[in-house]
Amino acid sequence: MNTAAETDRTSRCPVCSGAELRSETRTETFDYDGDGDKVQVTVDKVPVEVCPACGEVFSGPEAGRIRNEAICKALGYLTPQEIRRVRERLNLTQAGFAQLTGIGEATISRWERGRLIQNRAMNQYLSLLAYDPGIEVTLLRIKFLQKAGGSLFVDADNSQSGNQVADVLQQ
Numbered sequence: 001m002n003t004a005a006e007t008d009r010t011s012r013c014p015v016c017s018g019a020e021l022r023s024e025t026r027t028e029t030f031d032y033d034g035d036g037d038k039v040q041v042t043v044d045k046v047p048v049e050v051c052p053a054c055g056e057v058f059s060g061p062e063a064g065r066i067r068n069e070a071i072c073k074a075l076g077y078l079t080p081q082e083i084r085r086v087r088e089r090l091n092l093t094q095a096g097f098a099q100l101t102g103i104g105e106a107t108i109s110r111w112e113r114g115r116l117i118q119n120r121a122m123n124q125y126l127s128l129l130a131y132d133p134g135i136e137v138t139l140l141r142i143k144f145l146q147k148a149g150g151s152l153f154v155d156a157d158n159s160q161s162g163n164q165v166a167d168v169l170q171q
Helices: 004-008 061-075 080-089 094-101 105-113 120-131 135-148 160-170
Strands: 022-034 037-050 057-059
Touching: 022 061, 037 061, 061 080, 080 105, 080 120, 094 105, 094 135, 120 135
Parallel strands: none
Antiparallel strands: 022 037, 037 057
16 A cells, blocks of 8 residues: 555556546455464554555555554554553653653654554553553652662562662652
C-alpha cells in the first residue's frame, strides 16, 4: 500500500495514471506477529483510496492509527491513548516520563502517536504504572538508591538501605 501523501499530489492513480482515485472505507483482516504472539486482526472502517483501473490501494496516517489500535487490542496491549493517559495521570511530560521510567523519550512519543507498538515486556511495565500509580514512588526510590550507590535489596538485618532512601529524598 502507498501512503495518502502520494495520492494528495494528484487525484489520478500515481501507479497507472489510468483513473481517478476513489475513497472507500474497508474492513481489513490480517495476521500480526507481535513478540511471538501471532494474532489475526480485523479492522473496520479503514479509510483508503483505490484505483478502479489497476486496483492499487493507498492509505494514510488515519488508516495507520486505526490499524495500530486494532493490533494493540488484539494483543491485549495498551493502546496509544491509554499510554498517554498513564503518563498524564502521573502529571508528567514525555521527557519526565522517560526520566522516571528509563524508557527513551522518542520511544514514548512513537507509542503515543501510534507509530510503534510496545513489546510484551514494555506493555507489562506500562500496565503496572497504569494499575498502580503509587509505583512512581518506588521508581523514584530505585533511581535514588542507584545514584547513591545503595543496595536495592533490604534484608531483615539491614535497614540501612531504607535510611539511604529517606536521606536522598530529604535532599
